[in-house]
Amino acid sequence: MKRVPRNIPNRGRAGSRPTRKLNERANAIFLKIAGRSRAWSALKHFGRKSGREYTTPLTAYPLGDGFVIAVLYGEAAKVDWVRNVMGTGRCILKTAGQEYELERAEIISASQALPAYPPLFRFVYKLQGTSEFLWAHQKQNEKTSMY
Numbered sequence: 001m002k003r004v005p006r007n008i009p010n011r012g013r014a015g016s017r018p019t020r021k022l023n024e025r026a027n028a029i030f031l032k033i034a035g036r037s038r039a040w041s042a043l044k045h046f047g048r049k050s051g052r053e054y055t056t057p058l059t060a061y062p063l064g065d066g067f068v069i070a071v072l073y074g075e076a077a078k079v080d081w082v083r084n085v086m087g088t089g090r091c092i093l094k095t096a097g098q099e100y101e102l103e104r105a106e107i108i109s110a111s112q113a114l115p116a117y118p119p120l121f122r123f124v125y126k127l128q129g130t131s132e133f134l135w136a137h138q139k140q141n142e143k144t145s146m147y
Contacts, residue, residue: 027057039121041095043069048087056081060095063116066102066137067093070117070125076107076132091136102136109133 041060046053058081060067076082085091085105093100113133114122 038095041069041093043081043085044092044094045081045084046088046090048084054081054084059117059121060093061116061118061121063113063135064137066104066135067095067100068108068113068116069134069136070113070121070130071107071132071134072128072130076134082107082134085134085136090139093136101139103139105134105136107132108135 038061039059041058043056043058043060044053045056058069058072060069062068071079071082073079085102089105090101090103091105093102110125110131110133113135114125117125
C-alpha cells in the first residue's frame with residue numbers, strides 16, 4: 001500500500017476516508033428511493049469471492065435486450081460492483097418498479113451507451129468524462145421476485 005505523507009491533504013482520492021464516508025452516506029439515502037425510477041435504480045450483486053449480497057444505487061436505462069449502467073468512479077476494471085457482476089456473471093436490477101435478472105455483462109464505450117440515456121444524463125456524463133458503461137443482458141424469459 002502506498003503511503004501518503006501526513007502533510008498532504010487526501011481530498012477527492014478514490015478510497016480516501018472522506019470520499020468513502022461521503023459515498024456511504026449518499027448510498028444510504030439513495031437506497032431508500034432506489035428502484036422507483038430509471039434515474040434511481042438499485043443493483044443487487046454478489047461478492048465474487050464471498051458470495052455476499054450487496055446493493056448499489058445507480059442509474060440504468062434500457063439498451064437492446066438489457067440495461068446500460070454508467071461507471072461513474074474510476075476504471076470499470078477496478079470498480080467493485082462491476083468486478084462482482086463480471087466475476088459472478090449475474091445481478092438483479094430493480095428499476096422503474098420492476099426487477100430484472102441480468103447476465104452476460106460487458107463493458108462498452110460512451111458512444112455505444114449514451115444514446116440510451118435522456119439528454120440531461122448524456123450532457124452530464126460527457127461533462128464528467130464518463131467513458132465506460134456496463135451493459136448487462138436480460139436473462140432469457142425470466143423476471144425475478146428475489147428483491
